[in-house]
Amino acid sequence: MNEVGISEGNVLFPVFLKLNQIxxxxxxxxxxxxxxxxxxxxxxxxxxxxxxxxxxxxxxxxxxxxxxxxxxxxxxxxxxxxxxxxxxxxxxxxxxxxxxxxxxxxxxxxxxxxxxxxxxxxxxxGSTVKKGDLKIGISTNGKSPTFAKRFREVLEDILPDSTPELLNQLKTIRDDLKGDFNEKVERLNEITSVLTKKGK
Ligand SMILES: C[C@@]1(CC(=O)O)C2=NC(=C\c3[nH]c(c(CCC(=O)O)c3CC(=O)O)Cc3[nH]c(c(CC(=O)O)c3CCC(=O)O)/C=C3\N/C(=C\2)[C@@H](CCC(=O)O)[C@]3(C)CC(=O)O)/[C@H]1CCC(=O)O
Ligand SMILES: NC(=O)c1ccc[n+]([C@@H]2O[C@H](COP(=O)([O-])OP(=O)(O)OC[C@H]3O[C@@H](n4cnc5c(N)ncnc54)[C@H](O)[C@@H]3O)[C@@H](O)[C@H]2O)c1
The missing domain is CATH 3.40.50.720 (NAD(P)-binding Rossmann-like Domain)
Known part of the structure; x- marks a missing residue:
C-alpha cells in the first residue's frame, strides 16, 4: 500500500523454469x-x-x-x-x-x-497457457486463482491455432536475416508490426 492506501498491485517477477534441468x-x-x-x-x-x-x-x-x-x-x-x-x-x-x-x-x-x-x-x-512455443503465465497476486483459471480459458480460446506456425516462421526469418544487430531488430519489428493495432 502507498501512503494514500492504494495497493501497488502485482510486484511478482515471472520466470520460466526449465523443470527438466532442476x-x-x-x-x-x-x-x-x-x-x-x-x-x-x-x-x-x-x-x-x-x-x-x-x-x-x-x-x-x-x-x-x-x-x-x-x-x-x-x-x-x-x-x-x-x-x-x-x-x-x-x-x-x-x-x-x-x-x-x-x-x-x-x-x-x-x-x-x-x-x-x-x-x-x-x-x-501461475495459470499457464501454451500454444506451441508460446507460453503465457497469469498471476492475480494470490487474489483470485479462479480468475486466473478463467482468464487462461479466455486466452486459450482466442489465440489462433496458427500461433505455433507463426513462431516457427519468425524463427526462420530471424535465423536468415543478415546485417548487424540493430538492422535485424528493425527488420523483425517491421515484419511483426502487422500483429498490433499500433503498427509500430
Ligand atoms: C493458478 C493455480 C496454479 C496451480 O496451483 O496449479 C493456482 N491455483 C489454482 C486453482 C485454484 N486454487 C484454489 C481454487 C479454489 C477457488 C479459489 O479459492 O479461488 C482454485 C480454482 C479451481 O481449482 O477451480 C484454492 C486456493 N489457492 C490458493 C489458496 C490459499 C489462499 O488464497 O489463501 C486457496 C484456498 C484454499 C482453501 O479454500 O482453503 C493459493 C494459491 N493458488 C495459486 C495458484 C497461487 C496464486 C495464483 C494467482 O495469483 O492467481 C497461490 C497463492 C499459491 C499457490 O498455490 O501457488 C491454479 C489454477 C490453474 C488453472 O486451472 O489454470
Ligand atoms: N484438497 C483440497 O482441495 C484442499 C483445499 C483447501 C485446503 N486444503 C488443505 O490442504 C492440506 C492438504 O490437503 P490434501 O487434500 O492434500 O490432504 P491429504 O490428507 O490428502 O494429504 C496429506 C498428505 O501429506 C502427507 N504427509 C503428512 N505428514 C507428512 C510428513 N511428515 N512427511 C511427508 N508427507 C506427509 C500425507 O502422507 C499425505 O500424502 C490440508 O490441510 C487441507 O485442509 C486442501
Missing amino acids: QTVVVGGGNVGLEKVEALLKNDPKARIRIIAPLILPALQELADGSEFIEILNRKVRGGDLKGADLLILATDDYSLHEKLKKKAKKLRLLTNVADTPDLCDFYL
Missing part, C-alpha cells in the same frame, strides 16, 4: 500434492519431481509409473531431503511441519511454495 521436491502425496504435480507436468511432462510422503494417492503413483523423471519416496520427509532440491513445494496437511521446513529451506536459500499459505511462499504457481 530437481523439484514435493512433500505430500494427497490431493494438493497431486494438484501441484499435475501443474508441473502440464508445463513439462519430463519435469524431474521427487514426491515424499507416507500416503501416496493412486493417481500420483500412476503418474510416477508413467515417467522416468518422477520418483516417489514412500516415507515421512527428513531434513536432509531439502539438500537434494532446487525447488520445494510443501503440500501436506501439517501446518507446523510446513513452518519448520520453510525455516530450514530459507537457511538453504531454497525457494519454497507452501500450499494454502501464501504468506510462507517465496513463489506462487
Whole structure:
C-alpha cells in the first residue's frame, strides 16, 4: 500500500523454469500434492519431481509409473531431503511441519511454495497457457486463482491455432536475416508490426 492506501498491485517477477534441468521436491502425496504435480507436468511432462510422503494417492503413483523423471519416496520427509532440491513445494496437511521446513529451506536459500499459505511462499504457481512455443503465465497476486483459471480459458480460446506456425516462421526469418544487430531488430519489428493495432 502507498501512503494514500492504494495497493501497488502485482510486484511478482515471472520466470520460466526449465523443470527438466532442476530437481523439484514435493512433500505430500494427497490431493494438493497431486494438484501441484499435475501443474508441473502440464508445463513439462519430463519435469524431474521427487514426491515424499507416507500416503501416496493412486493417481500420483500412476503418474510416477508413467515417467522416468518422477520418483516417489514412500516415507515421512527428513531434513536432509531439502539438500537434494532446487525447488520445494510443501503440500501436506501439517501446518507446523510446513513452518519448520520453510525455516530450514530459507537457511538453504531454497525457494519454497507452501500450499494454502501464501504468506510462507517465496513463489506462487501461475495459470499457464501454451500454444506451441508460446507460453503465457497469469498471476492475480494470490487474489483470485479462479480468475486466473478463467482468464487462461479466455486466452486459450482466442489465440489462433496458427500461433505455433507463426513462431516457427519468425524463427526462420530471424535465423536468415543478415546485417548487424540493430538492422535485424528493425527488420523483425517491421515484419511483426502487422500483429498490433499500433503498427509500430
Ligand atoms: C493458478 C493455480 C496454479 C496451480 O496451483 O496449479 C493456482 N491455483 C489454482 C486453482 C485454484 N486454487 C484454489 C481454487 C479454489 C477457488 C479459489 O479459492 O479461488 C482454485 C480454482 C479451481 O481449482 O477451480 C484454492 C486456493 N489457492 C490458493 C489458496 C490459499 C489462499 O488464497 O489463501 C486457496 C484456498 C484454499 C482453501 O479454500 O482453503 C493459493 C494459491 N493458488 C495459486 C495458484 C497461487 C496464486 C495464483 C494467482 O495469483 O492467481 C497461490 C497463492 C499459491 C499457490 O498455490 O501457488 C491454479 C489454477 C490453474 C488453472 O486451472 O489454470
Ligand atoms: N484438497 C483440497 O482441495 C484442499 C483445499 C483447501 C485446503 N486444503 C488443505 O490442504 C492440506 C492438504 O490437503 P490434501 O487434500 O492434500 O490432504 P491429504 O490428507 O490428502 O494429504 C496429506 C498428505 O501429506 C502427507 N504427509 C503428512 N505428514 C507428512 C510428513 N511428515 N512427511 C511427508 N508427507 C506427509 C500425507 O502422507 C499425505 O500424502 C490440508 O490441510 C487441507 O485442509 C486442501
